[in-house]
Amino acid sequence: MSAPILELRNLSAGWGSAPAIREVSLTVERGEIVTxxxxxxxxxxxxxxxxxxxxxxxxxxxxxxGADTASVAAEKLPAMGLCQVPEGRRxxxxxxxxxxxxxxxxxxxxxxxxxxxxxxxFELFPRLRERRDQKGGTLSGGEQQMLAIGRALMGRPKLLxxxxxxxxxxxxxxxxxxxxxxxxxxxxxxxVLLVEQNANLALGLAHxxxxxxxxxxxxxxxxxxxxxxxxxxxxxxxE
Amino acid sequence: MTxxxxxxxxxxxxxxxxxxxxxxxxxxITPQGFEFGKAISIVGFAMAAVLAGLGLWKLxxxxxxxxxxxxxxxxxxxxxxxxxxWRGLLLAAxxxxxxxxxxxxxxxxxxxLVYVTLGLGLNIVVxxxxxxxxxxxxxxGVGAYTxxxxxxxxxxxxxxxxxxxxxxxxxxxxxxxxxxxxxxxxYLAIVTLGFGEILRIILNNWMQLTGGPNGLLGIxxxxxxxxxxxxxxxxxxxLLKSPEAxxxxxxxxALFTVVSVRRLADSRIGRAWEAIxxxxxxxxxxGVNTFALKLLAYSLGAVFGGLAGAFFSAKMRFxxxxxxxxxxxxxxxxMVVLGGMGSVPGIxxxxxxxxxxxxxxxxxxxxxxLVFGAAMALMMLFRPAGLIPAKRVGRRSExxxx
Numbered sequence: 001m002s003a004p005i006l007e008l009r010n011l012s013a014g015w016g017s018a019p020a021i022r023e024v025s026l027t028v029e030r031g032e033i034v035t036x037x038x039x040x041x042x043x044x045x046x047x048x049x050x051x052x053x054x055x056x057x058x059x060x061x062x063x064x065x066g067a068d069t070a071s072v073a074a075e076k077l078p079a080m081g082l083c084q085v086p087e088g089r090r091x092x093x094x095x096x097x098x099x100x101x102x103x104x105x106x107x108x109x110x111x112x113x114x115x116x117x118x119x120x121x122f123e124l125f126p127r128l129r130e131r132r133d134q135k136g137g138t139l140s141g142g143e144q145q146m147l148a149i150g151r152a153l154m155g156r157p158k159l160l161x162x163x164x165x166x167x168x169x170x171x172x173x174x175x176x177x178x179x180x181x182x183x184x185x186x187x188x189x190x191x192v193l194l195v196e197q198n199a200n201l202a203l204g205l206a207h208x209x210x211x212x213x214x215x216x217x218x219x220x221x222x223x224x225x226x227x228x229x230x231x232x233x234x235x236x237x238x239e
Numbered sequence: 240m241t242x243x244x245x246x247x248x249x250x251x252x253x254x255x256x257x258x259x260x261x262x263x264x265x266x267x268i269t270p271q272g273f274e275f276g277k278a279i280s281i282v283g284f285a286m287a288a289v290l291a292g293l294g295l296w297k298l299x300x301x302x303x304x305x306x307x308x309x310x311x312x313x314x315x316x317x318x319x320x321x322x323x324x325w326r327g328l329l330l331a332a333x334x335x336x337x338x339x340x341x342x343x344x345x346x347x348x349x350x351x352l353v354y355v356t357l358g359l360g361l362n363i364v365v366x367x368x369x370x371x372x373x374x375x376x377x378x379x380g381v382g383a384y385t386x387x388x389x390x391x392x393x394x395x396x397x398x399x400x401x402x403x404x405x406x407x408x409x410x411x412x413x414x415x416x417x418x419x420x421x422x423x424x425x426y427l428a429i430v431t432l433g434f435g436e437i438l439r440i441i442l443n444n445w446m447q448l449t450g451g452p453n454g455l456l457g458i459x460x461x462x463x464x465x466x467x468x469x470x471x472x473x474x475x476x477x478l479l480k481s482p483e484a485x486x487x488x489x490x491x492x493a494l495f496t497v498v499s500v501r502r503l504a505d506s507r508i509g510r511a512w513e514a515i516x517x518x519x520x521x522x523x524x525x526g527v528n529t530f531a532l533k534l535l536a537y538s539l540g541a542v543f544g545g546l547a548g549a550f551f552s553a554k555m556r557f558x559x560x561x562x563x564x565x566x567x568x569x570x571x572x573x574m575v576v577l578g579g580m581g582s583v584p585g586i587x588x589x590x591x592x593x594x595x596x597x598x599x600x601x602x603x604x605x606x607x608x609l610v611f612g613a614a615m616a617l618m619m620l621f622r623p624a625g626l627i628p629a630k631r632v633g634r635r636s637e638x639x640x641x
Contacts, residue, residue, distance in 0.1 A: 052524060078526035086524055092517035095510075103514050106507075107526040155526070 011060035038212035081158030093137025104154030199236035360543025366581035368536035369516025374435020382548025397461035408545025412538030454559025579625020
């Protein structure tokens with residue numbers, strides 16, 4: 001087996017002086033969908049922000065394709081194949097849908113391939129094609145989430161970081177979006193690291209899962225086993 | 240009476256009372272006692288204007304309902320014209336202007352064009368990159384003093400000094416921007432305000448170099464070589480001192496600025512600036528080097544301030560710190576906001592409105608700033624995105640494809 005695409009070694013990070021995550025270690029293999037589940041404030045988003053170098057680690061390492069990202073500036077990572085769909089979508093509200101997608105390919109110089117990829121995003125999300133000259137801020141929550149995912153796909157990621165794509169969306173739309181994520185993973189062999197509060201859905205989609213509690217990884221197993229685990233069912237699935 | 244018109248009537252009465260409360264203390268309290276006539280006549284005029292406006296508005300609604308839309312038809316026809324045609328017409332009008340205008344009109348036009356350049360430069364910073372800069376006039380000052388010093392001490396010609404002024408302003412932009420651009424929003428605004436004042440105070444106190452509050456005298460105007468028909472078409476050096484000549488010079492600078500800013504706004508860099516304005520963290524996640532691009536916006540904005548400053552000192556042949564106060568920064572910012580942030584035609588119109596309107600209101604003498612303030616408040620109420628809001632134009636990558 002080749003080296004994991006992402007490995008965290010005893011990573012501690014936080015926004016102030018106190019770390020929000022402590023000694024987090026996890027691995028993501030190529031082609032996998034891995035999920036981090038946990039309650040609000042467990043440190044899931046902090047973990048993603050540290051992986052994408054927006055937040056500098058206090059101690060520990062982030063190894064992406066075997067190399068430490070500590071010396072790599074955040075803006076270099078998309079070109080290395082690490083793209084993020086941030087929490088709360090964070091689309092550019094006063095840019096059009098097409099311009100938002102263009103921003104996802106900001107670092108790319110291959111114009112023809114970018115146009116081809118935009119077509120591909122429009123095939124995945126036909127709603128975005130209908131709205132492509134509309135300002136991002138005028139879209140519904142579900143459409144904005146599609147746009148945020150489409151924007152990240154425009155960078156042709158090897159590893160896609162997804163932060164709570166189900167946040168505030170109707171169940172039907174969430175199901176649609178999760179089906180698309182599975183399709184992307186299967187068709188283009190894209191590795192996905194998914195952070196979710198909705199444990200049931202996330203474990204239904206992922207191959208493996210990590211459970212996060214108050215800044216630490218408390219448990220890890222295959223998604224199936226976690227779904228069967230009585231503690232998980234009680235704590236996160238409301239049984 | 241319908242409830243709607245009753246509510247309208249109440250609003251008008253409340254408005255009249257409010258206006259009276261504002262106007263009367265200023266006009267009616269005199270050392271000789273109280274006087275009401277003036278305030279009542281002003282309120283009366285205002286009410287008449289409001290009622291006339293309401294009448295016109297109702298009329299327009301009726302005409303709209305009847306399908307009579309002359310302005311839309313006109314706009315459609317104008318948009319149907321090829322762009323080179325209306326651009327050519329506009330350019331011809333701009334070139335012909337000094338020959339049909341009075342000396343006074345030329346002076347106002349020169350002023351407007353200086354502020355168009357400043358407004359467009361600030362637009363890069365505020366409108367595109369979304370960085371609120373309250374000290375922009377500092378770069379105007381850097382440009383003006385750079386040319387003044389080069390002209391006085393080294394007799395450098397205007398044309399050689401102009402790029403140096405741009406470089407100095409850009410350097411000042413980097414020096415000020417490097418420590419300040421780590422801040423966001425309100426904090427950035429306060430710090431830029433501080434740097435603007437620091438520069439003015441330096442100019443005011445560095446007696447050996449800047450002459451302090453006395454300013455610098457003896458700056459040479461720009462000069463060009465033109466063939467002289469009376470002297471066998473030999474090239475002679477002509478100083479650009481007349482208002483017409485100055486008008487053409489500043490027109491060239493303003494047109495250069497318009498073209499540059501438009502091209503920048505449509506470029507990849509312009510898109511990245513807009514992304515930073517919308518959401519800085521998201522832009523960084525997309526691979527935008529946010530700090531470098533903010534610094535670039537700041538120093539490129541400064542370049543146009545520097546160009547305008549060089550023209551200003553060549554025109555006035557005198558500079559002093561009094562020309563670079565905070566009120567000037569506020570004025571340029573008001574043009575950008577009023578005209579429409581990020582919109583080139585909007586800012587041109589904003590500069591025209593803010594320079595020309597106070598001139599038009601000269602008849603009101605002491606009240607002209609009051610009328611001016613009222614006009615601004617009204618425009619912000621009715622057109623909050625500016626007179627000509629920025630449109631989402633520009634080529635999109637998939638357009639060439641489809």
